[in-house]
Amino acid sequence: MSLSPQFIRNFCIxxxxxxxxxxxxxxxxxxxGTITEREMVDQxxxxxxxxxERGITIKxxxxxxxxxxxxxxxxxxxxxxxxxxxxxxxxxxxxLAACEGAILVVDATxxxxxxxxxxxxxxxxxxxxxxxxxxxxxxxxxxxxEVKQQLVDLIGCQESEILLASAxxxxxxxxxxxxxxxxxxxxxxxxxxxxxxxxxxxxxxxxRGVVTYIRIVDGTLRxxxxxxxxxxxxxxxxxxxxxLEMNRTPTGELEAGNVGYLIAGVKExxxxxxxxxxxxxxxxxxxxLPGYREVKPMVFSGLYPxxxxxxxxxxxxxxxxxxxxxxxxxxxxxxxxxxxxFRCGFLGxxxxxxxxxxxxxxxxxxIITTVPNVEYKVVKTSGEILxxxxxAAMPSPxxxxxxxxxxxxxxxxxxxEFIGNVMKLCMDRRGVYKNTTYIDPKRADIRFExxxxxxxxxxxxxxxxxxxxxxxxxxxxxxxxxxxxxxxxILLNGxxxxxxxxxxxxxxxxxxxxxxxxxxxxxxxxxxxxxVIQAAIGSKIIARESISPIRKNVIAKCYGGDISRKRxxxxxxxxxxxxxxxxxxxxxxxxxxxxxxxxxxxx
Amino acid sequence: xxxxxxxxxxxxxxxxCEKKCFYCDFYSIENHSLRGEFIExxxxxxxxxxKSHSRLEADTLFFGGGTPSLLTPREMERILEAVxxxxxxxxxxxxxxxxxxxxxxxAYLREYKVLGANxxxxxxxxxxxxxxKFLSRIHSASQAEAAVHIAREAGxxxxxxxxxxxxxxxxxxxLSENLRRVVSLAPDHISAYNLIxxxxxxxxxxxxxxxxxxxxxxxxxxxxxxxxxxxxxxxYSHYEISNYARPGFECRHNLKYWNAEEYxxxxxxxxSYLEGERWWNVSSLSNYVSDMNSGRDSASAREKLTPTQxxxxxxxxxxxxxxxxxxxxxxxxxVNLSDEFLSGVISQGYFSDNGDLLRMTRKGFAVCxxxxxxxxxxxxxxx
Numbered sequence: 001m002s003l004s005p006q007f008i009r010n011f012c013i014x015x016x017x018x019x020x021x022x023x024x025x026x027x028x029x030x031x032x033g034t035i036t037e038r039e040m041v042d043q044x045x046x047x048x049x050x051x052x053e054r055g056i057t058i059k060x061x062x063x064x065x066x067x068x069x070x071x072x073x074x075x076x077x078x079x080x081x082x083x084x085x086x087x088x089x090x091x092x093x094x095x096l097a098a099c100e101g102a103i104l105v106v107d108a109t110x111x112x113x114x115x116x117x118x119x120x121x122x123x124x125x126x127x128x129x130x131x132x133x134x135x136x137x138x139x140x141x142x143x144x145x146e147v148k149q150q151l152v153d154l155i156g157c158q159e160s161e162i163l164l165a166s167a168x169x170x171x172x173x174x175x176x177x178x179x180x181x182x183x184x185x186x187x188x189x190x191x192x193x194x195x196x197x198x199x200x201x202x203x204x205x206x207x208r209g210v211v212t213y214i215r216i217v218d219g220t221l222r223x224x225x226x227x228x229x230x231x232x233x234x235x236x237x238x239x240x241x242x243x244l245e246m247n248r249t250p251t252g253e254l255e256a257g258n259v260g261y262l263i264a265g266v267k268e269x270x271x272x273x274x275x276x277x278x279x280x281x282x283x284x285x286x287x288x289l290p291g292y293r294e295v296k297p298m299v300f301s302g303l304y305p306x307x308x309x310x311x312x313x314x315x316x317x318x319x320x321x322x323x324x325x326x327x328x329x330x331x332x333x334x335x336x337x338x339x340x341x342f343r344c345g346f347l348g349x350x351x352x353x354x355x356x357x358x359x360x361x362x363x364x365x366x367i368i369t370t371v372p373n374v375e376y377k378v379v380k381t382s383g384e385i386l387x388x389x390x391x392a393a394m395p396s397p398x399x400x401x402x403x404x405x406x407x408x409x410x411x412x413x414x415x416x417e418f419i420g421n422v423m424k425l426c427m428d429r430r431g432v433y434k435n436t437t438y439i440d441p442k443r444a445d446i447r448f449e450x451x452x453x454x455x456x457x458x459x460x461x462x463x464x465x466x467x468x469x470x471x472x473x474x475x476x477x478x479x480x481x482x483x484x485x486x487x488x489x490i491l492l493n494g495x496x497x498x499x500x501x502x503x504x505x506x507x508x509x510x511x512x513x514x515x516x517x518x519x520x521x522x523x524x525x526x527x528x529x530x531x532v533i534q535a536a537i538g539s540k541i542i543a544r545e546s547i548s549p550i551r552k553n554v555i556a557k558c559y560g561g562d563i564s565r566k567r568x569x570x571x572x573x574x575x576x577x578x579x580x581x582x583x584x585x586x587x588x589x590x591x592x593x594x595x596x597x598x599x600x601x602x603x
Numbered sequence: 604x605x606x607x608x609x610x611x612x613x614x615x616x617x618x619x620c621e622k623k624c625f626y627c628d629f630y631s632i633e634n635h636s637l638r639g640e641f642i643e644x645x646x647x648x649x650x651x652x653x654k655s656h657s658r659l660e661a662d663t664l665f666f667g668g669g670t671p672s673l674l675t676p677r678e679m680e681r682i683l684e685a686v687x688x689x690x691x692x693x694x695x696x697x698x699x700x701x702x703x704x705x706x707x708x709x710a711y712l713r714e715y716k717v718l719g720a721n722x723x724x725x726x727x728x729x730x731x732x733x734x735x736k737f738l739s740r741i742h743s744a745s746q747a748e749a750a751v752h753i754a755r756e757a758g759x760x761x762x763x764x765x766x767x768x769x770x771x772x773x774x775x776x777x778l779s780e781n782l783r784r785v786v787s788l789a790p791d792h793i794s795a796y797n798l799i800x801x802x803x804x805x806x807x808x809x810x811x812x813x814x815x816x817x818x819x820x821x822x823x824x825x826x827x828x829x830x831x832x833x834x835x836x837x838x839y840s841h842y843e844i845s846n847y848a849r850p851g852f853e854c855r856h857n858l859k860y861w862n863a864e865e866y867x868x869x870x871x872x873x874x875s876y877l878e879g880e881r882w883w884n885v886s887s888l889s890n891y892v893s894d895m896n897s898g899r900d901s902a903s904a905r906e907k908l909t910p911t912q913x914x915x916x917x918x919x920x921x922x923x924x925x926x927x928x929x930x931x932x933x934x935x936x937x938v939n940l941s942d943e944f945l946s947g948v949i950s951q952g953y954f955s956d957n958g959d960l961l962r963m964t965r966k967g968f969a970v971c972x973x974x975x976x977x978x979x980x981x982x983x984x985x986x
Binding site: 527528529549550551552553554555556557558560561562563564566567570571573574577578582584585587 | 796797820821824827860861863866876881883906916919920923947948951953972973974975977981
């Protein structure tokens with residue numbers, strides 16, 4: 001079966017979170033008969049349980065549809081799903097590289113939001129044809145005309161090109177499919193050239209080893225071909241090749257322009273890299289595909305097994321995880337408080353939470369996460385420059401000339417009545433105001449320069465609550481700037497707990513130290529011994545709290561001969577204690593290591 | 604296949620009360636219509652045990668409940684006949700009957716004595732009428748005192764009195780008075796329990812709906828201190844969390860529980876421990892009776908203790924007796940207590956260091972469970 005690229009369309013859907021991307025994907029699958037209504041589970045592309053719960057798409061997926069267009073031709077449509085959240089712009093660009101077009105979905109009741117804008121720019125940069133769609137037009141609060149105007153301003157299209165749809169009410173679905181066929185260019189490349197295939201995703205299958213998701217850019221890939229993974233230089237035998245329908249469907253070959261999967265007996269997780277080019281092992285192409293830009297982690301934190309004997313299991317889980325989440329960076333580190341673990345780099349705080357949750361759910365790991373931080377540039381008096389991604393590794397104050405921290409440009413879109421709240425929040429977070437423009441008379445686009453450290457914990461939650469949920473937010477790395485930063489240590493019974501150290505602005509340090517100590521006093525339970533909590537900058541103690549020893553914990557009765565009952569009560573308590581980390585004599589519950597995250601809620 | 608058993612304890616559960624107490628969560632019912640069937644079922648169970656086991660030697664016998672003092676001497680005789688049929692009861696056995704001071708026919712006490720009983724345990728609980736009423740006890744303070752005197756006259760030389768403290772709104776003065784009056788009865792053994800709000804009791808519902816407000820933790824700690832101090836001064840040695848005895852009058856039957864020795868329990872909800880296995884009967888008189896009549900086993904669950912469970916129990920039970928013996932832990936289980944733990948609990952004043960065996964202090968008793976949990980969370984059996 002030879003498929004001419006003329007009849008292939010590769011596209012993705014981009015949207016701000018909750019604008020209806022997943023529902024639209026479901027409708028396309030349904031309309032093309034890829035899946036029947038009966039089989040339909042809502043939001044079929046989001047097959048990770050976590051995605052369904054959070055209603056966001058974390059990982060890219062791909063699926064192939066067959067569509068008979070109004071021109072009577074049969075087309076193969078490859079839909080490559082993309083995540084919408086700002087943390088995942090790296091994954092978005094990964095998906096975009098495998099497409100020629102993008103459906104841009106905007107919610108008719110919300111209009112253009114921050115992530116709409118950032119995703120559109122990524123798609124335009126990648127040279128994609130944009131199909132603008134206004135979704136949810138059946139809702140009463142739909143503002144179709146205003147949103148049309150916003151789209152015209154944003155992408156410079158004609159009003160007539162904008163499609164109107166409601167994925168939920170199944171309106172306008174066919175028009176979208178027709179637009180994909182008509183407007184998205186067919187893939188270039190010929191099946192006769194030497195093979196070049198882009199790996200845009202990969203996952204580990206416990207029976208088959210590594211499954212790579214690929215887009216054939218040039219040439220043809222057949223079963224039993226020898227395939228060369230360009231970056232690693234390793235050659236494997238192509239065991240199974242196919243397309244991604246609801247399940248993997250073997251086809252024996254894939255030709256230029258098409259999207260599918262490859263199983264090549266790759267067992268080692270490190271041998272596949274997303275973004276790498278697959279070539280023919282016997283006649284390799286002259287040069288690889290451009291690949292992806294390097295991921296830049298923005299937020300760092302320590303991940304430790306709750307029980308130190310599970311270190312190797314965690315290492316293994318991270319290696320498997322990394323295979324389909326190239327954005328996760330990790331390296332082993334040691335903490336005096338927590339033992340052996342890993343310092344991990346994440347795209348943002350949401351990414352961090354998701355990694356942690358998936359490690360717990362899918363890989364059955366119980367992990368302690370330390371307070372997230374950014375990467376600091378420390379210029380020593382000797383002129384030496386250090387990059388510090390762990391506060392505990394900060395050199396002594398005497399040796400430091402100055403410290404620089406990363407700044408971002410933040411874009412906040414919100415109804416104009418909330419401008420004051422947003423301004424105040426950003427100023428509290430050491431923001432530098434840049435300017436405000438209006439998307440329409442009622443909505444402002446506010447730009448600030450902010451230290452990244454000030455937005456990694458709870459900025460977005462705060463922003464949402466201060467704007468009654470209306471604000472949308474995006475940011476982009478800007479530069480490193482010198483700041484008055486100090487390392488704040490926490491001591492438990494006189495010993496510094498490295499995993500609780502943080503880097504804070506000098507002006508906020510006293511307040512911070514006081515709140516953190518108070519928070520820890522609430523989180524650490526009473527125990528057999530007094531616990532003294534101190535916050536210190538260098539050798540100077542700036543706050544102190546203490547937890548007096550427990551006075552009573554004894555059950556008077558032993559229930560006659562029913563020793564089992566007492567033992568079971570005890571076993572439960574014992575397990576609870578085992579989950580805590582023992583630091584010196586102090587038992588510290590896992591939540592304490594993230595105490596800082598909830599600090600701003602303290603009075 | 605016969606294996607050497609040290610002497611076992613026998614427990615007989617009498618699941619009847621005239622009135623269920625507000626706070627009690629032991630299995631007992633107020634409907635006595637199955638009493639005749641119960642006695643026959645008990646006899647079947649005890650004799651049945653004899654059929655499936657070699658004849659064991661026993662040296663403690665304990666009638667608990669419920670209210671065992673409701674048993675007529677004839678009923679008790681019938682039960683004892685079965686006990687003697689199945690067990691070799693030593694001549695020096697400790698034979699205890701729990702008595703409700705408000706439901707004790709004084710003539711019965713003399714007859715129990717003739718049948719071999721040599722230890723009585725009275726559920727006195729308090730000497731204040733309002734406190735007794737709160738606890739829904741059916742006796743009065745004077746009845747309780749009379750019962751103890753009659754027992755002495757009948758020739759019992761080993762008497763226990765139970766006391767409950769830390770009742771809602773109870774003052775330390777009230778507790779002093781209760782302690783003074785208990786001691787004035789000159790019992791050989793005193794069990795003094797901090798009132799526990801057990802799930803499923805009327806007391807626990809009353810606490811849940813706010814009509815009863817339990818004592819503050821600070822009050823409980825102070826009262827526990829008061830009890831320990833007073834009774835020790837009066838010559839009662841504190842040998843378990845809530846138990847005090849004149850030297851030589853420690854309850855041998857309870858010590859079997861606490862020293863992980865073997866015992867066999869008969870009757871609904873009774874617990875047994877034999878050859879490393881624990882099991883317990885159903886907590887339902889009607890099920891128990893029908894199980895016995897149809898020759899079924901009435902055990903509702905069994906557990907064979909794992910090495911870790913044995914270790915946990917050993918530590919738990921020893922600490923409840925105020926003992927910590929690091930060398931015994933090493934010898935029996937291969938577990939070495941960390942210096943950090945040992946020096947910590949000693950320097951914090953939870954134990955006094957008398958050479959090899961550490962003795963728990965009053966301060967330690969008040970946090971005994973915390974010490975146990977901490978010890979076990981930080982020390983595991985070697986793999």
